[in-house]
Amino acid sequence: MYEHLETAENAAQLKRVVIDPVSRVEGHGKVTLLLDENNKVQQARLHIVEFRGFERFIQGRPYWELPVLVQRLCGICPVSHHLAAAKAIDQLVGVDPENLPVSADKLRRLLHFGQVMQSHALHFFHLSSPDLLFGFESEQSKRSIIAVLAAFPDIGVQGVKLRKYGQEVIRMVSGKRIHGSGAIAGGINKALTRAERDYLLQDIEQMIAWAQGAVVLIQKVHCSNLPYYDEFAGLRSNYLSLTKSNGALELYHGGIRVKNAEGDTLLDNIDYCQYNQYIHEEVRSWTYMKFPYLLSLGKENGWYRVGPLARVNICDYIDTPLAEAARVEFKAHSQEALVHSTLAFHWARLIEVLHCAESIERLLHDPAILGGELVTKGEKRYEGIGVIEAPRGTLFHHYQVDENDIVTKANLIVSTTSNNMAMNESVRQVAAEYLSGQELTEPLLNNIEVAIRAYDPCLSCATHAVGKMPLQLELVNAQGDLVAKLLKHDTGEFEHAHG
Amino acid sequence: MNKTLSIDGQEIPFEDGQTIMQAATAAKVYIPHLCHHPEFTPHGSCKLCTVKVNGRNCSACTFPAAEGQEVLNNTTDINEDRKKITQMLFVEGNHFCPSCEKTGNCQLQAVAYHLNMLDNHFPLFYPQRAMDASHPEVLIDHNRCIFCTLCVRASQEQDGKNVFALSGRGINKHLIVNTPSGKLKDSALVADDRAAHICPTGAILIKRTGYTIPIGQRIYDHHDISDVSLTTAEAQHDH
CATH class of the missing domain: 3.10.20.740 (Ubiquitin-like (UB roll))
Incomplete structure (x- = not known):
């Protein structure tokens, strides 16, 4: 662990190196490194410098707007927010997941498989493959999808088309590739027509074949660079995800499972509506992103990782045959222990692409997606919680409404937020192990970005806390002397101090 | 003739x-x-x-x-003026089409498309306007009111009621509900009233019906407002 690099004692005397912005991630973040006179890293932080504030400004809006409004959090994984919010407002109209009409449930799942597939394909091929195919410290001009298309045209085109296919699944179900309007409280607003179903069916076999090829590719890349790929930015952590009640990989609906670094199951089949009995969030002064942790383990040890690595690590099996075979090979790599390699996120991510493609094919052959009951409702409730496995990990939406159907309270724990501590630890590890003591160059600094990128963070999704942020305001005169200081603690209390 | x-x-x-x-x-x-x-x-x-x-x-x-x-x-000049008027309507209120449940069925949005309005041009006012969700079936989102008075006229002329009125002048003009409390729940409005369905924007809405019409099946998804306005029955104006 490299926690000692979170805050340097003599920050003002240290040399500052900034990576701003962190590129090829979604949203805006920067990394600051503070170096001593020997270029030894004394402090390394990933800062999320943008602020969205959705938790606050959806208050006062009618609940049925939520799936459409909150999906604007993101242009990459809007469907995940759309569906998490929809699951929450299902409860507001008295519909629990088991009571959702079968057709609506299957259409939502189809929509979500399309989402995870396109997001993962975008991340691997467009954002990360340049690092993995050309090397982390390759020249800057090579680190883009354009260079991949030039050097490896087959891989590049397959990546673009895999993503496009996922987008087309989304368009068929929700009306638009980005920010559609499929899920409504208690169901979904349309079934697929036969023409739409047939349109998607015509390419699905090719997609499965390409997804299989992508798994082979990442496995080859990973295993031909051992032990480097296993150790780079690696850290032993807890893992959290939803699983089916029988332990299978689950992306749309399940119970919470947590395993510790040794692979012991700490929580299993937990009803996600009880999430706040198990998970709390901490705020820190230097970033807009919160730090969730498992209550039972405390702030220091309770942080955990979510996302593809967590899901593939802690599920017992995958219920589609090709992805399951890939998972078995993945786990064989670590002799059945949990895989802690941060770069193995990529491997797990592509196993999930394969699972999505297989699942889409299965659903396209299911007549339930072509019609039947689409919406139901029960007795009004005043609180709804929706949890889903978004591409980047477990996503929590929690809302309260008043008697007039207006949102009074909202809490979002966005996937990337859960990986906040881990990303910072990976940044510190890379800074300490690979950069410290060296003359820093742009290619060298890309190592830090490679570590962050492995998590596929969506920084714009993850910054919503209002009023909880500890802040420090300093008034300095023209001579540079501190005249006054105002501190706002994370409790919301203010403290005045004089220089 | x-x-x-x-x-x-x-x-x-x-x-x-x-x-x-x-x-x-x-x-x-x-x-x-x-x-x-x-x-x-x-x-x-x-x-x-x-x-x-x-x-x-x-x-x-x-x-x-x-x-x-x-x-x-x-003519080009007149349509340019109309576009400016439409832009002013947009900036005066809070019209966020991407998440509005009226999108695709909204006459303000459809007119903006018809006039090729590609931006707001003017600075947004971001007015602070409250929402009245007190009625069990009908909601008023004042952020989207353009003071057309269609609800006022529909209530008076067709519903035989007097639920709505405009109050204030100039930039302070606003839609009010003719009840002592000013709340819609205390008015005589019912969800079947014409006034509850006449709003050309998303200011007066029937609760819990948003987004039920899929994208592609909304009025203006595939038709310009000029065609809709001329080729459909008069009731088509209500959505």
Whole structure:
């Protein structure tokens, strides 16, 4: 662990190196490194410098707007927010997941498989493959999808088309590739027509074949660079995800499972509506992103990782045959222990692409997606919680409404937020192990970005806390002397101090 | 019927008592409008239907048709002015089409598309307007009100009630509910009232019905408002 690099004692005397912005991630973040006179890293932080504030400004809006409004959090994984919010407002109209009409449930799942597939394909091929195919410290001009298309045209085109296919699944179900309007409280607003179903069916076999090829590719890349790929930015952590009640990989609906670094199951089949009995969030002064942790383990040890690595690590099996075979090979790599390699996120991510493609094919052959009951409702409730496995990990939406159907309270724990501590630890590890003591160059600094990128963070999704942020305001005169200081603690209390 | 006027050089017949808007609509000539509705007394407030009659600006929805009028309607200059008016309507309220449940069925949005409005041009006012969700079935989102008074007229002229009114002047003008509390829940409005369905934007909405019409099946998804306005029944104005 490299926690000692979170805050340097003599920050003002240290040399500052900034990576701003962190590129090829979604949203805006920067990394600051503070170096001593020997270029030894004394402090390394990933800062999320943008602020969205959705938790606050959806208050006062009618609940049925939520799936459409909150999906604007993101242009990459809007469907995940759309569906998490929809699951929450299902409860507001008295519909629990088991009571959702079968057709609506299957259409939502189809929509979500399309989402995870396109997001993962975008991340691997467009954002990360340049690092993995050309090397982390390759020249800057090579680190883009354009260079991949030039050097490896087959891989590049397959990546673009895999993503496009996922987008087309989304368009068929929700009306638009980005920010559609499929899920409504208690169901979904349309079934697929036969023409739409047939349109998607015509390419699905090719997609499965390409997804299989992508798994082979990442496995080859990973295993031909051992032990480097296993150790780079690696850290032993807890893992959290939803699983089916029988332990299978689950992306749309399940119970919470947590395993510790040794692979012991700490929580299993937990009803996600009880999430706040198990998970709390901490705020820190230097970033807009919160730090969730498992209550039972405390702030220091309770942080955990979510996302593809967590899901593939802690599920017992995958219920589609090709992805399951890939998972078995993945786990064989670590002799059945949990895989802690941060770069193995990529491997797990592509196993999930394969699972999505297989699942889409299965659903396209299911007549339930072509019609039947689409919406139901029960007795009004005043609180709804929706949890889903978004591409980047477990996503929590929690809302309260008043008697007039207006949102009074909202809490979002966005996937990337859960990986906040881990990303910072990976940044510190890379800074300490690979950069410290060296003359820093742009290619060298890309190592830090490679570590962050492995998590596929969506920084714009993850910054919503209002009023909880500890802040420090300093008034300095023209001579540079501190005249006054105002501190706002994370409790919301203010403290005045004089220089 | 032998009296005519000309609109953009086209001879248009009319009957005594008709407005220019009525004559144009009967002849399948579209004049952009928002506060006009064929079933209700003209109000002449949104100014989108401004045309030039013998060189002078007039509201087509209120101006009587007369023999020999030379009306300019679909010209570049007039449409540019209409676009500016539409832009002002957008910036004066809080019209966020991407998440609005009226999107695709909204006349304000459809007119903006018709006029090729690609941005707001003017700075947004970001007004602070409350929402009235007190009624069990109907919601008022004042952020989207353009003060067309269609709800006022529908309530008075067709529902036989007097639920709505405008109050205040200039920039302080706002829609009010005619009850001592000012709350919709204390009014006589019921969800079946015409006034609850007449709003051309997303200001007055039936609760819990948002987003139920899939994208692709909404009124303006595949049709320009000029076609919808001229080819469908009068009730089509209500959505």
